[in-house]
Structure formats: structure tokens, C-alpha cells
Amino acid sequence: MPISPSPHTSAQGFVPEGRRPRVTIARGATPWFVPTLATAAVTTALTRRSGKWALAAVPACALSAGMLWFFRDPEREIGAGRVISPADGVVQSIDEWPDGRTRVAIFMSPLNVHVNRAPLPGTVTSVEHIAGGFVPAFNKDSDRNERVVWHFDTELGDIEMVQIAGAVARRIVPYMDAGTKVEQGERVGLIRFGSRVDTYLPAGVEVGVTVGQKTTAGVTRLDRD
Secondary structure (H helix, E strand, O other): OOEOOOOOOOOOOEOOOOOOOOEEEOOOOHHHHHHHHHHHHHHHHHOOOOHHHHHHHHHHHHHHHHHHHHOEEEOEOOOOOOOEOOOOEEEEEEEEOOOOOEEEEEEEOOOOOOEEEOOOOEEEEEEEEEOOEOOOOOOHHHHHEOEEEEEEEEOOEEEEEEEEEOOOOOOEEEOOOOOOEEOOOOEEEEEOOOEEEEEEEOOOOEEOOOOOOEEOOOOOEOEEO
8 A cells, every 4th residue: 555645636635637646644644653663663674683572563553554645645536526525434323413404423433544635626625623622432421521613614505514522532623614615526624533423414405314324425425406
């Protein structure tokens, strides 16, 4: 799996037709990934002096491989639809909200890609960090977890998206500030390890996914004509 920037992909992170997708390391992963990789490199080099260093080198290399997988950031050919999924994962719940909106909650396991993408094109109107707990993201009490609330001004009006930290994911890294214009499917932030992302569809927009359905960020359509 090649891990490098691609000169053939756009700033929004989609793959032009006919090009082979490339995989990069997610922005915001450096504080975790670099020390682990450095430890693996050093301990592996020291095994030439003494085989005892293998006791440290083997787990360090395994952890580095895990970090490569956790923080992969593949390019995507953006799917069609008014609202597309902001996250890789599984639809955990679909709930009608008192104000007429519908919340689509997507659970991200530690094996999913953790880079989140804009569900619609528009302008970021606010990015609000809210402190909270760290219960597992599949728990109903996770609504009070550490989270970042996004609002986008779009052709459908205000769209709210919430990145929720879980028991393992304790750091959310927004890539953008309020006032930034975004394209549909453009990368907007990272949640480290497993977590949840909620998208609130406006009143009158019919949901096009079902509970238990797998989603791909930037590809899976959330609404229905």
C-alpha cells in the first residue's frame, strides 16, 4: 500500500477518472505516528547489536503497522447525491428530531478510516468544540461525550454535523475554521480511533440509508430523491 501524497489528486481529495487511488497519512496523525515509527526504527537497528532488542522491536513494528492502518487517508471518487456520508462506518441509528430534522448516526470502529468529509458543498459557518466524557460511542450516553459541532451553509440550508469522541478516540482535529468554503466530500477533520459522526438532515429530506448499512465517507449517499 503506497503511503505518499499523490500529484494526481485534487485538494478536495477525489480521484480523477482513470487514475489509480493513492493512500496518504491523515493530517493530525503525526503526534501519534511519528514517535511510534521512530521507536520501531531505533529498536530494529539495535537488534544488530543484540538480539534482545527484538523484544522491543517486534511490538514497536507491529504498532507502527497498526498506526499506518488506523491513520490511512485514501483518495475517493466522490459519490453522487445531495447529501453524502461524512464518515466510514455503520449506520448506528436514524432518529426523528423534535424540530423535524432526522439524525443519521454513523459508528466508526478502530478499523475504519477516521478522516471525515463534508456532506454537502457550502460554507462552514461555525466549528464549536464542546467538552464532555469518553464513554463508548455506541452507548446512548455518548451524546454527552467530547465533540465538535459543525454547521454548514448549503443549498439545503443549515446542515449540522457532529464529530463525537469515544472511549478510545479522545482527540478530534478539525481541519477548517468558520468562513471556509468547502466542496462536497472535502476533508474537514479527523477523529483519532473509534468514534461516531452524526449528520442532521433537514425537514423534508428523506433518508436513503438503513440502520446497519455500511457507509463510505464521500461516497455513500445519505438522502433519497
